[in-house]
C-alpha cells in the first residue's frame with residue numbers, strides 16, 4: 103500500500119462508518135456465532151418452569167378446576183388458578199391512564215376468548231410442567247361467542263376518528279364519475295420467530311425480568327404497578343430480540359403469571375409461550391372492513407371521498423385500527439368524510455402489527471383509486487399524479503418533505519411502467535397472465551424525546567448506553583455510527599449497550615420512531631462529551647494544546663489536533679493520560695428543560711408525551727410508491743409476485759444498507775399479507791385453527807422475487823435531528839393494494855378481500 107492508498111482506505115472506512123454509511127450490522131457477528139444471548143437463554147440457579155393452561159371455549163364461565171392430579175405429578179411446585187394466584191394491583195395503560203379496576207388477576211374465571219389463561223403449572227423442569235398442565239381439568243359453562251366481524255352489529259362509533267371537511271355526501275352524489283366498494287382484511291399475526299415469554303426473578307422486593315421487549319421502561323412501569331414496588335426496583339433486560347413487529351411492547355397476562363409465580367415460590371421462573379399460545383396471548387392485527395366511495399370529474403379530479411371503516415376489538419379491551427389515516431392525506435380532495443366503528447368479538451385484544459392503521463387504510467384507498475382509474479380509462483399512475491396533494495389536505499399544512507412525485511418517477515422508470523399495456527388481460531406469457539400494478543404508501547413521522555449516555559474512556563474507546571432496543575432493525579449499528587462520527591473515533595472503538603432498563607431511559611420502540619429519537623439523543627450526548635474533552639484540552643495547563651490560543655480542536659480517527667493543523671497532534675488516550683482522566687461522560691437528552699420529574703417519567707413509560715406529526719407549521723410523513731408485477735396462472739388462479747420495484751422517501755438514511763433491509767422486510771411482509779396471511783377462526787368454539795407456523799401461511803424465500811428499492815428521500819430538518827424520517831413501518835404500506843391492482847390488471851378480477859387466494863380468482 104502506498105501512502106496515497108492508505109489515505110484512501112482511511113477515508114473509505116470513515117465514509118462507511120459515518121452516519122449515512124453502509125456499515126454492516128455491528129451485532130451481526132454475535133448473532134451469527136451464537137454469542138448473542140436472548141432472554142430465555144439466561145442460565146439461572148434454581149430456575150423453575152411455568153406452563154399455561156388455556157381456555158377451550160371463547161365465551162363463558164369457568165365452573166370448576168380440578169388441580170389434584172397436576173399437584174401430585176412429578177416435579178410440580180405449584181398449580182395456580184384464579185383462586186390461588188397472588189392478588190396483583192391494576193396497572194395504568196400505555197397512555198398512563200389509571201386502571202379501571204383496583205386489582206388484577208391474570209388468570210380468569212370469566213372467559214372472553216379461546217386460549218385465555220385459566221391456570222398455570224410450575225414445576226422443576228419444563229417437561230414436568232407440560233405433563234402436569236395436561237392433567238389440569240377445567241369445566242366450563244359455555245355461552246355463545248361472537249367469533250368475528252360478520253357476527254357483529256355495526257358496532258361502536260369511535261367519534262375521535264371522525265374526519266370531515268366540505269360536504270362529502272353531497273359532492274359524491276353530484277360527481278359525474280363514482281366508484282364505491284368494500285375492502286376487507288383478515289385477522290393477521292406478527293409471527294415473530296422468537297416466541298413471547300420471560301424469566302422473572304425476585305430478590306427481596308427487587309424484580310429482574312429477562313423478556314424480549316420493545317419497551318423496557320413501559321413494561322417496568324407495569325410490573326412495578328402490579329406488584330406495588332417502586333419503579334426503580336424493576337429491571338428489564340432485553341439485549342437481543344428475535345423480532346417483535348409491534349407485539350412486544352407490553353407486559354401481558356402471561357408476564358404477570360410468571361412474575362407472580364416467582365414471587366410466590368421465591369424462585370426464578372421461566373415461562374415461554376408455545377406456538378399456538380403465541381396466537382392467543384397477545385393481539386395480532388385486527389380484521390378490518392372499509393367502504394371507500396370516490397366521486398370525481400371526467401378528467402379524474404377527485405371531488406369527494408366518503409370512507410367508513412370497522413375493525414374488530416375485544417369484548418373486554420379496546421383496540422382502534424385507524425382506517426382513515428392514509429385515506430385522509432394521500433390525495434387532494436375538497437370534500438371528505440371518514441368515520442370508524444369497532445365491533446367487539448371474542449378475541450384477545452388486537453394489537454399493533456407493522457404500520458397499524460396505515461397498512462389496512464392504504465389497502466382501501468389505494469385499491470379504490472385504481473378502480474377509479476380504470477373507470478375513467480386513465481393510467482393508474484397518472485391518476486395519482488392528477489390528484490397529488492400539494493399540502494396535507496387534512497391538517498392544511500405544508501409537508502415537511504414529500505418526495506412522492508419523485509418516488510413515482512423513479513419507480514416507474516426503473517420498473518419500465520411506460521411499457522405497460524393498459525387493458526386488463528392484455529399481457530401474458532403462455533399460460534401466465536401478467537399484471538402490473540402500482541400503489542402508494544405513507545407513514546407519519548412520530549417523534550419523541552430521548553436520552554443517551556456517552557462515555558469516552560481513557561483507552562480511547564467510547565460507550566453508548568440506552569435502555570432502547572434492537573429487535574433487528576439496526577439500532578446498535580446506527581448509534582455506533584452516530585457516536586463514532588460525532589466523537590471522531592473509529593466505529594470499532596465504540597461499544598453500544600442497549601436493552602437494560604438500568605441504562606439511560608428510553609421510550610417505546612414503535613411507530614418507526616426509535617432511529618430518529620435515538621440518533622438525536624446520541625448526537626447530543628456525544629457532542630457534549632466531545633465539547634468537554636476539547637474544553638479540557640484547551641484549558642488544562644498539562645495539555646499540549648494549552649496556550650494554543652485556539653477556540654476549538656478537531657478530533658478525527660481518534661486523534662486530536664488544531665483545526666489548522668499547526669499545533670501538536672495526539673491521540674485521545676494520550677490526552678486522557680496527560681489530563682489524568684479515567685473517562686469523560688455525558689448524559690444528553692432532547693427532553694424539554696421545563697419537564698417535571700413526573701413528565702420525564704411519563705415520557706419514558708407512556709406514549710402520552712409523543713410529539714404530534716402535525717405540530718407547528720408542517721405535516722411530517724415518509725412516503726413510498728410500489729410497482730409490482732404478478733403472474734397469475736390462467737387455469738389454476740395461483741398468483742406469484744415476480745417483480746417489485748419500490749421507491750421510498752424516508753428522508754436522510756442513517757444507514758442505507760439497513761434501511762433497504764428494513765424496506766425489503768416490510769415489502770416481504772406485504773406480499774404475505776396480500777397472498778397468504780389469514781387467521782382462521784373455528785365458528786364453533788372461536789378457536790384460531792391455524793395458530794401455528796405450519797398452518798398460518800407466511801412467505802418463504804421461494805415466494806419472494808428480486809426486490810429493488812430506491813431511496814428518493816432528502817434530509818428533512820423538521821422530522822429529526824439528523825434529517826431522517828421513519829423506515830421500519832413504511833415499506834409494508836401500499837404493498838397489498840399494489841398486488842391487488844396488479845392482479846386486476848392481469849385477470850380483470852377485482853379481489854377486495856385479502857388474502858388473494860386462488861379460489862377467489864377461478
Ligand code: MCN
Pocket residue numbers: 294344345346347348455456457573574575576577580611612613614615616617618752753754755756757758760761764767825826827828829830831
Ligand atoms: N433507518 C435509517 N434511516 C432512517 C431511519 C431508519 O437507516 N432515516 C434504519 C436504521 O437501521 C433503523 C431502522 O431503519 O435502525 C428502523 O428505524 P425506524 O424506522 O426509526 O424504526 P424503529 O427503530 O423505531 O423500529 C421499529 C420498527 C417497527 S415500529 C416495527 S413494527 C418493526 C420494524 O421497526 N419491527 C421489526 N422493523 C423490524 N425489523 C426487524 N428485524 N424486526 C422487527 O420486529
Ligand code: MOS
Pocket residue numbers: 316346347348349454455456457458611612613614831
Ligand atoms: Mo411497530 S407495529 O409500531 O412496533
